[in-house]
Amino acid sequence: MSSEQFVQYLIFGIQDGCIYALIGLGFTIIYAVTNIINFAQGEFVMLGGMLSYMLVGGMDVPMLPTVVIALMVALSLGIFFYSLRSRRISKKFAAVAVTFTLGAIPFVLFLFREFARMEIDVAAASILSILMAAAIGAIVYLLAIRTAKRASTVSLIIITIGAALFLRGISGELWGVGGHRTPVYWERPSLEFFGAMVHTQTIFIVGSMVAVTVLLQLFFSYTMMGKSLKACAVNPVGAGLAGINPKMMALVAFALAAAVGAVAGAIMTPKTGMDYERGFVLGLYGFVAAALGGFKSQLGAVIGGLLLGIVMSLVIGLSWGPFTSGYKDVWAMGVLLAILLLRSSRLAEEERIS
Amino acid sequence: MFAAWRKRWRWSLAAVLLAVGMLVPFDWFLGQYTHLGIMIGLFTMVVVGLCLLMGYTGQVSLGHAAFYGVGMYVSAILSTRYEVNPWLAMLVAALLTAAMALALGPIFRLRGNYLALATLAVGFIIWKVAELQSSYTGGPDGMTGVPYLSVGGFEFDSSFRRYYLIWGFCLAILLISQNIVNSRTGRALRAIHGSEAAAESLGINVSRFKIKIFVLSAVYASLAGSLFAHHAIHVSPGSFHPLVSIDLVVMAVVGGLASIWGALFGTGTMHILNDEILIHYGKWNMVISGLILIIILIFTPQGLFVALKEAYLRDGVWFLPKWFQGKWRDASSWVLLRRERWRGHVGADGGVRDP
Amino acid sequence: MSEVVLELKGVSRAFGGLLAVDGVDLEIERGRITAIIGPNGAGKTTLFNLITGVYRPTAGDIRFQGKSIGSLSPDARAKRGIVRTFQHVYLFGNMSVLENVMTGVHPRSSYGFLEAALRLPKARREEEEIHLRAMKYLNMVGLGAQAQQNALSLPLGQQKLLAIARALATDPVLILLDEPGAGLNRLEKAELSDLIRRIRELGITVVLVEHDMPLVMGLAEWVIVLDAGKKIAEGPPAEVQKDRKVIAAYLGEEEEGGP
Numbered sequence: 001m002s003s004e005q006f007v008q009y010l011i012f013g014i015q016d017g018c019i020y021a022l023i024g025l026g027f028t029i030i031y032a033v034t035n036i037i038n039f040a041q042g043e044f045v046m047l048g049g050m051l052s053y054m055l056v057g058g059m060d061v062p063m064l065p066t067v068v069i070a071l072m073v074a075l076s077l078g079i080f081f082y083s084l085r086s087r088r089i090s091k092k093f094a095a096v097a098v099t100f101t102l103g104a105i106p107f108v109l110f111l112f113r114e115f116a117r118m119e120i121d122v123a124a125a126s127i128l129s130i131l132m133a134a135a136i137g138a139i140v141y142l143l144a145i146r147t148a149k150r151a152s153t154v155s156l157i158i159i160t161i162g163a164a165l166f167l168r169g170i171s172g173e174l175w176g177v178g179g180h181r182t183p184v185y186w187e188r189p190s191l192e193f194f195g196a197m198v199h200t201q202t203i204f205i206v207g208s209m210v211a212v213t214v215l216l217q218l219f220f221s222y223t224m225m226g227k228s229l230k231a232c233a234v235n236p237v238g239a240g241l242a243g244i245n246p247k248m249m250a251l252v253a254f255a256l257a258a259a260v261g262a263v264a265g266a267i268m269t270p271k272t273g274m275d276y277e278r279g280f281v282l283g284l285y286g287f288v289a290a291a292l293g294g295f296k297s298q299l300g301a302v303i304g305g306l307l308l309g310i311v312m313s314l315v316i317g318l319s320w321g322p323f324t325s326g327y328k329d330v331w332a333m334g335v336l337l338a339i340l341l342l343r344s345s346r347l348a349e350e351e352r353i354s
Numbered sequence: 355m356f357a358a359w360r361k362r363w364r365w366s367l368a369a370v371l372l373a374v375g376m377l378v379p380f381d382w383f384l385g386q387y388t389h390l391g392i393m394i395g396l397f398t399m400v401v402v403g404l405c406l407l408m409g410y411t412g413q414v415s416l417g418h419a420a421f422y423g424v425g426m427y428v429s430a431i432l433s434t435r436y437e438v439n440p441w442l443a444m445l446v447a448a449l450l451t452a453a454m455a456l457a458l459g460p461i462f463r464l465r466g467n468y469l470a471l472a473t474l475a476v477g478f479i480i481w482k483v484a485e486l487q488s489s490y491t492g493g494p495d496g497m498t499g500v501p502y503l504s505v506g507g508f509e510f511d512s513s514f515r516r517y518y519l520i521w522g523f524c525l526a527i528l529l530i531s532q533n534i535v536n537s538r539t540g541r542a543l544r545a546i547h548g549s550e551a552a553a554e555s556l557g558i559n560v561s562r563f564k565i566k567i568f569v570l571s572a573v574y575a576s577l578a579g580s581l582f583a584h585h586a587i588h589v590s591p592g593s594f595h596p597l598v599s600i601d602l603v604v605m606a607v608v609g610g611l612a613s614i615w616g617a618l619f620g621t622g623t624m625h626i627l628n629d630e631i632l633i634h635y636g637k638w639n640m641v642i643s644g645l646i647l648i649i650i651l652i653f654t655p656q657g658l659f660v661a662l663k664e665a666y667l668r669d670g671v672w673f674l675p676k677w678f679q680g681k682w683r684d685a686s687s688w689v690l691l692r693r694e695r696w697r698g699h700v701g702a703d704g705g706v707r708d709p
Numbered sequence: 710m711s712e713v714v715l716e717l718k719g720v721s722r723a724f725g726g727l728l729a730v731d732g733v734d735l736e737i738e739r740g741r742i743t744a745i746i747g748p749n750g751a752g753k754t755t756l757f758n759l760i761t762g763v764y765r766p767t768a769g770d771i772r773f774q775g776k777s778i779g780s781l782s783p784d785a786r787a788k789r790g791i792v793r794t795f796q797h798v799y800l801f802g803n804m805s806v807l808e809n810v811m812t813g814v815h816p817r818s819s820y821g822f823l824e825a826a827l828r829l830p831k832a833r834r835e836e837e838e839i840h841l842r843a844m845k846y847l848n849m850v851g852l853g854a855q856a857q858q859n860a861l862s863l864p865l866g867q868q869k870l871l872a873i874a875r876a877l878a879t880d881p882v883l884i885l886l887d888e889p890g891a892g893l894n895r896l897e898k899a900e901l902s903d904l905i906r907r908i909r910e911l912g913i914t915v916v917l918v919e920h921d922m923p924l925v926m927g928l929a930e931w932v933i934v935l936d937a938g939k940k941i942a943e944g945p946p947a948e949v950q951k952d953r954k955v956i957a958a959y960l961g962e963e964e965e966g967g968p
Contacts, residue, residue, distance in 0.1 A: 159647065341460060544804055
């Protein structure tokens with residue numbers, strides 16, 4: 001192929017890679033801190049996109065799914081307050097907690113419908129959707145994971161699948177089955193770069209990925225919360241002994257992962273659109289990115305994601321034999337499979353420490 | 355209370371279900387549900403393997419529909435394009451699926467649930483390839499013209515006949531699984547489930563057994579897929595989309611990990627729920643499936659059927675509110691006392707005596 | 710006639726920077742009851758794990774009946790005749806007492822998937838044999854009457870006996886008992902000693918790790934003392950008891966059992 005085509009495919013690859021990197025990042029955060037494979041990660045991405053779509057354009061959301069959402073929020077509030085109970089709980093606190101919880105139902109209902117009706121600028125909508133996604137991540141943790149207490153690994157995996165199904169179904173009901181798009185952040189014609197066209201949104205995608213990665217590195221290395229999370233990831237027992245509450249850390253991890261996923265969703269929707277089913281495949285790509293990075297390393301996931309995006313794009317660009325665009329997903333999954341099989345022969349020895 | 359009585363009634367219940375099941379395809383009974391019955395039978399074959407896998411290896415396969423699909427497509431392609439005897443094609447499909455499962459075997463050596471990811475990948479690949487390879491597989495629309503199965507001159511050309519054929523296979527598989535669980539192999543599997551370290555110390559090769567169960571479950575799925583091909587005559591990739599694999603997991607969870615008859619219960623319940631009821635309500639079936647998974651795994655991680663069975667056998671009242679349980683027990687005692695008095699085992703003074 | 714059934718030469722096991730077992734040389738003689746003692750953290754359980762294959766040595770060689778077994782998996786070693794019990798018992802809670810022991814017969818039985826699936830005559834015959842063998846060992850430890858109960862319904866002392874019966878069912882050459890006396894009262898410990906002697910009479914070599922000194926001294930014919938991963942003494946119990954190095958190692962340690 002010509003050098004312009006090469007650069008073009010390279011740019012596509014970097015753009016895709018940034019998205020994969022973000023999804024993989026989110027997945028890695030949860031896996032490192034809690035050892036849970038979060039199958040709902042892709043849905044967080046989807047939500048980032050769909051929520052920003054909802055906030056940008058005014059729309060009337062159907063009643064029933066909204067009620068379900070309000071119930072979930074109220075339930076998780078209830079569980080949260082319940083977990084704060086101590087031996088000598090004052091009647092006043094209990095009363096306040098119950099009021100809050102029950103009152104949350106109509107409040108969230110109203111709030112959600114109003115949010116849906118709002119029409120705000122896409123950048124603000126993205127930020128708001130990221131925050132909402134973080135809240136959803138926390139809710140998923142509170143309702144599904146924490147209540148499962150001492151569940152086995154296989155149970156937890158299936159629970160996250162259940163959460164993913166739930167989120168996907170609710171999204172389908174709320175926003176319909178069609179695809180949606182949000183306006184691009186910066187309306188202007190594409191830029192030229194070494195003979196290839198770079199869409200303005202691509203700049204935001206790359207920029208966001210870099211920003212998020214750098215921010216997370218700073219967060220994990222220099223803030224108390226971040227360091228506590230890292231401690232939990234490295235040695236949960238030791239962290240617990242040092243006074244770090246693993247449940248709180250897990251909550252933060254879920255919220256953070258959801259937020260990071262939502263960033264990916266929000267920044268990709270202007271360019272490629274989003275529908276309620278995309279979360280599944282996006283999540284899969286996130287797994288591949290994380291797998292390339294060794295499952296627990298953040299920078300590894302970022303590099304893995306970028307590598308995945310770039311290599312996939314270039315190879316598809318060559319369009320030679322079975323390397324056509326239709327097979328892109330198949331090759332990505334093949335990479336995941338290969339990594340797992342290679343790992344099993346290599347790691348089997350080290351894992352023998354029962 | 356009534357424990358022995360409840361135990362005996364299990365068999366009567368089973369007999370009743372069997373009788374009802376055998377009469378379903380008749381038009382004067384539930385004939386219009388024959389197809390549903392066939393699908394439940396087929397999926398039960400797949401779900402049994404999944405239940406055993408999850409129950410005895412502690413890992414989950416998120417791509418089991420792929421094995422179902424391989425069975426389906428290999429049978430279809432071999433018996434239409436290459437005019438191979440359908441039964442032979444079924445065997446070839448099963449062997450191919452077994453080889454696939456064996457190839458994934460090493461993943462069991464890894465700590466953690468990487469099998470979930472690996473099977474997810476496989477499930478996705480198989481489905482996508484079937485969709486894309488139009489020349490071989492007919493693409494997203496699939497292929498048609500799959501011949502009926504036949505034995506001697508007897509052709510299984512009607513749903514009525516296929517219902518019994520498929521349920522024959524299904525029951526055979528359930529019984530075989532039951533035999534395995536009650537055997538030395540089953541003990542080894544249960545030992546692995548109980549304590550891998552102890553099982554290993556007694557000479558049980560844990561990985562090898564896990565792989566065996568995985569391969570077995572894959573073969574079950576393949577047989578089901580082949581039978582489906584010869585029933586529906588038309589096969590398409592939609593039948594083994596990755597989401598179908600998730601549905602299988604839901605059925606398995608409702609049925610109960612490591613429970614054989616629970617698989618039947620789980621498949622039947624979820625199939626009737628999804629295909630008859632929820633299908634009219636848009637995407638709510640996803641929401642409900644998700645909620646079912648979460649709720650069952652939080653409250654009864656051993657599976658719904660298993661939990662219900664244990665409650666029934668032990669003291670069928672755990673699900674009643676506490677204040678009611680006391681009254682229930684009093685009522686049960688009262689009935690029991692009256693019955694024993696009537697039989698003469700207990701005298702009017704409450705003393706025990708021989709009749 | 711002293712035949713060496715197990716031999717460790719320069720065996721070490723490191724966990725990162727920590728050397729849990731450091732260059733241990735030892736020999737276990739056939740038919741003897743050998744005890745391995747040492748203060749907490751001396752590396753006794755790690756040594757067991759090395760012998761049974763749970764860990765691979767980072768240095769050194771392990772030979773069983775003359776052949777090197779360092780590369781064999783735990784289940785392969787069990788089939789060769791090395792079996793163990795665990796400190797935390799690890800019974801199969803999803804089975805009955807009898808079924809636990811029947812599982813022990815696993816390496817000495819052979820019918821497989823196919824025979825099981827179709828309930829062929831070979832399977833049914835072997836099942837009966839397995840049943841009989843399991844009952845034999847169950848009766849040997851005195852749990853015959855509890856055969857049908859769930860394994861976890863037994864009190865701890867009986868659970869430990871069950872674990873031993875289960876291990877015996879593998880028809881081992883060498884049995885490793887990891888703190889069999891922990892949590893038992895005086896009467897149960899006496900019964901345990903009795904059982905261990907009966908095991909020795911069957912020709913099985915016994916190695917045990919124990920903290921209860923009177924139990925060890927009354928039972929063992931040979932004692933090996935570990936401290937901080939190294940072997941610091943070995944010999945008949947009376948000698949080891951008086952060894953100054955051993956006393957120093959235990960100084961400050963609370964001894965179990967009374968004077």
